[in-house]
Amino acid sequence: MACAFELEGSFNPAHSRIKIFRFEEQGRFVPYTCTQCAEAWCLHACPVDAIKMNAETGAKVVDEATCVGCKVCTIACPFGTVNYNQSSGKVIKCDLCGGDPACAKACPTEAITYVDANWTGLDKMREWAAKTDTGHSVTEAPSEPAGH
Amino acid sequence: MTWHRKILRVNLTKGTCEPEPLNMEWAQLYLGSRGLGSKYLYEEIDPKVDPLSPDNKLILATGPLTGTSASTSGRWVVVTKGALTGAIACSNSGGFFGAEFKYAGYDMLILEGRAKKPVYLFISDDNVQILPADTLWGSSVWETEEWIKKTHQDPMIRVASIGVAGETGVKFAAIINDLHRAAGRSGVGAVMGSKNLKAIACRGTKGVTTENPQEFMKIAQETKQTIKDGAFTMGLSLHGTQGVTSVINGMGIYPTNNHQKVQFEGADKIGSEAMEVARTTDGKTNLVRNAACFGCTMACGRISLIDPNHFSIKDKPRYHGASGGLEYESSWAMGGDCGVDDLEALTFANFVCNEQGMDTISFGASVAAAMELYERGYITDKDTGGLKLNFGSAEALVEAVELTGKSEGFGKDIGLGSKLLCEKYGHPEVAMHVKGQEFAAYDPRGAQGMSLAYATANRGACHLRGYTISVEIFGVGQKLDPIETEGKAELTKTTQDATSVMDSTGLCMFPGFAWTLDEYQQLTQADSEGDWTMEKFMVVGERIWNLERMFNNKAGLTKADDTLPKRFLKTPAETGLGKGQVAKLDKMLPEYYELRGWTQDGKPSNDTIKRLNI
Numbered sequence: 001m002a003c004a005f006e007l008e009g010s011f012n013p014a015h016s017r018i019k020i021f022r023f024e025e026q027g028r029f030v031p032y033t034c035t036q037c038a039e040a041w042c043l044h045a046c047p048v049d050a051i052k053m054n055a056e057t058g059a060k061v062v063d064e065a066t067c068v069g070c071k072v073c074t075i076a077c078p079f080g081t082v083n084y085n086q087s088s089g090k091v092i093k094c095d096l097c098g099g100d101p102a103c104a105k106a107c108p109t110e111a112i113t114y115v116d117a118n119w120t121g122l123d124k125m126r127e128w129a130a131k132t133d134t135g136h137s138v139t140e141a142p143s144e145p146a147g148h
Numbered sequence: 149m150t151w152h153r154k155i156l157r158v159n160l161t162k163g164t165c166e167p168e169p170l171n172m173e174w175a176q177l178y179l180g181s182r183g184l185g186s187k188y189l190y191e192e193i194d195p196k197v198d199p200l201s202p203d204n205k206l207i208l209a210t211g212p213l214t215g216t217s218a219s220t221s222g223r224w225v226v227v228t229k230g231a232l233t234g235a236i237a238c239s240n241s242g243g244f245f246g247a248e249f250k251y252a253g254y255d256m257l258i259l260e261g262r263a264k265k266p267v268y269l270f271i272s273d274d275n276v277q278i279l280p281a282d283t284l285w286g287s288s289v290w291e292t293e294e295w296i297k298k299t300h301q302d303p304m305i306r307v308a309s310i311g312v313a314g315e316t317g318v319k320f321a322a323i324i325n326d327l328h329r330a331a332g333r334s335g336v337g338a339v340m341g342s343k344n345l346k347a348i349a350c351r352g353t354k355g356v357t358t359e360n361p362q363e364f365m366k367i368a369q370e371t372k373q374t375i376k377d378g379a380f381t382m383g384l385s386l387h388g389t390q391g392v393t394s395v396i397n398g399m400g401i402y403p404t405n406n407h408q409k410v411q412f413e414g415a416d417k418i419g420s421e422a423m424e425v426a427r428t429t430d431g432k433t434n435l436v437r438n439a440a441c442f443g444c445t446m447a448c449g450r451i452s453l454i455d456p457n458h459f460s461i462k463d464k465p466r467y468h469g470a471s472g473g474l475e476y477e478s479s480w481a482m483g484g485d486c487g488v489d490d491l492e493a494l495t496f497a498n499f500v501c502n503e504q505g506m507d508t509i510s511f512g513a514s515v516a517a518a519m520e521l522y523e524r525g526y527i528t529d530k531d532t533g534g535l536k537l538n539f540g541s542a543e544a545l546v547e548a549v550e551l552t553g554k555s556e557g558f559g560k561d562i563g564l565g566s567k568l569l570c571e572k573y574g575h576p577e578v579a580m581h582v583k584g585q586e587f588a589a590y591d592p593r594g595a596q597g598m599s600l601a602y603a604t605a606n607r608g609a610c611h612l613r614g615y616t617i618s619v620e621i622f623g624v625g626q627k628l629d630p631i632e633t634e635g636k637a638e639l640t641k642t643t644q645d646a647t648s649v650m651d652s653t654g655l656c657m658f659p660g661f662a663w664t665l666d667e668y669q670q671l672t673q674a675d676s677e678g679d680w681t682m683e684k685f686m687v688v689g690e691r692i693w694n695l696e697r698m699f700n701n702k703a704g705l706t707k708a709d710d711t712l713p714k715r716f717l718k719t720p721a722e723t724g725l726g727k728g729q730v731a732k733l734d735k736m737l738p739e740y741y742e743l744r745g746w747t748q749d750g751k752p753s754n755d756t757i758k759r760l761n762i
Contacts (some may be wrong), residue, residue, distance in 0.1 A: 010355035012251060012356070
């Protein structure tokens, strides 16, 4: 709902860029949205170059003014995360809200977090580093990775 | 804006589906959902009608906050004259159906008349059709939902439907949406079945906007945080409502064996702890995970998996997958009240109640009544068709739920509900009910406020019309001595009024364990047009309560119906909080009538009606 509110101004899951799938018999609920591929097939497939990369966030963003609603990108995306919006006649996809995603802010359980894809391993590294004996006493072990 | 200002009126006799404007004057007086639905019912039907006749109407209503980003915004209600009670019924459900219906652009659906042949209603925004359901008649809720999604080739459709129980007029039949969420109580499913309406399928893409979006988002975020920080609300998230089983049993207000005792030896085997511990048989836990309704940040719902080797499902693969698990009331009614301590059997009975559309509370309590009739020799194997209805028998419960769900054999008698069942066999004193509806899982002798709340609840015995347990047992906001009667008339009135307005917002009542009424009011104020002050909020609640009461009075209910079974009034509890106590209703009822501004006959006085602008 936060997604549709941010982008469309109303609470409307039909226009949300995130879809949640329920696999009832297994008791699994899985949210799905754009993965912002490095080599984005939607971007390459667009015949009018309406999908551009935002250099700051890495998001592949649809320029509504340029989009002609041909839907080629919806076929090109292997994950189905680009969708056609009947009321606007254009396609819609996640744009990471310019680097401050509304979904992450709205999520009460921190199931959605916004992290730098280049540094997703940092926390795990720190966890392991903390367990590693470097010869120093435990109390003196650095709590922050080197360089900080 | 908040309200779409639009109703969908469907006449099943004529086969017409027409949108019409919502009465906005009434919206300012009754808010939405429970309140507004009740106002429409009050104005549109004769309260004396037979609940199962075409003259009764079935109203599905959302509130102004339904479908917004406020936490727990998935609530919707079914308002009608109840098949179980003959009183006004308002059954509240969660899941995803309510928000989907609102997104289709309507605040309320009014269903009238009776279709000549079985039909289902299909709503896709402005496209509304009454479609044949001949092939669906006789199907379960689960089959119906699957069939509709397949037939319309849209897995995003939300469905509210009835099972065989609703078709065959089981008095406590429920309407089930999203496979395992129920508009459960008072027999609203039987009313739907009497209209030859199998299901309502809905797809909505219009969304909902609010009056003050920025302010609303701010309050929505803050109030979500309050829920996250609340000990009770987080308890609901972790353990579900089942978390209170051991607490309530420990205090000795846990009705057992058809309310003959107040403590159950097997309670620890059927509560949240039991659900969360790995089984010795297959090493898995009964509980798979928690699950949220639409927009909820608490997720008290349970998803459970039955042990595949348990006798109840051994050769029945359709119950081998995960589905809606036990909640406190269900676990109690089918468990403690029937003396059954087999968690897997209870989970199975819960699955079947969802599958065939039955209220777990009234089903369980009706089996409990049948068990007492059987053990006292008032009914025999000849009556039950060989069903050995002994307290504690998981086998009997499992067989009873399948028979009742399909209205077969002795299941037909159980499906009458405890009142008619016990009357049929000449022992009405065995039926534990108020106004035809079975009790919930709190013995009123150990929480005197509940005596009054049960006796005066407009839809018959119910814990959700005035949950004084909150104050008497848990001490939320304030703590009153549970066995004292002083102050309980006022507590009951205040709780009833507050709940009436909470139920009318479109939100769940569970945030109320972390919030006060203030949060509901603030969200409504930011969401809705009009000036929703706290004063207005409380008056709306009181107005709704009185309107429901006036409906019941016109339906023929009187002061004589504001009572409890003799078992509570005459026989002291043997253990627990209420040890040596009876329900002291007579000490509280006159004061309650006075506080309500009712005559001593239990009718709202002319001054009260005028003051509340009804």
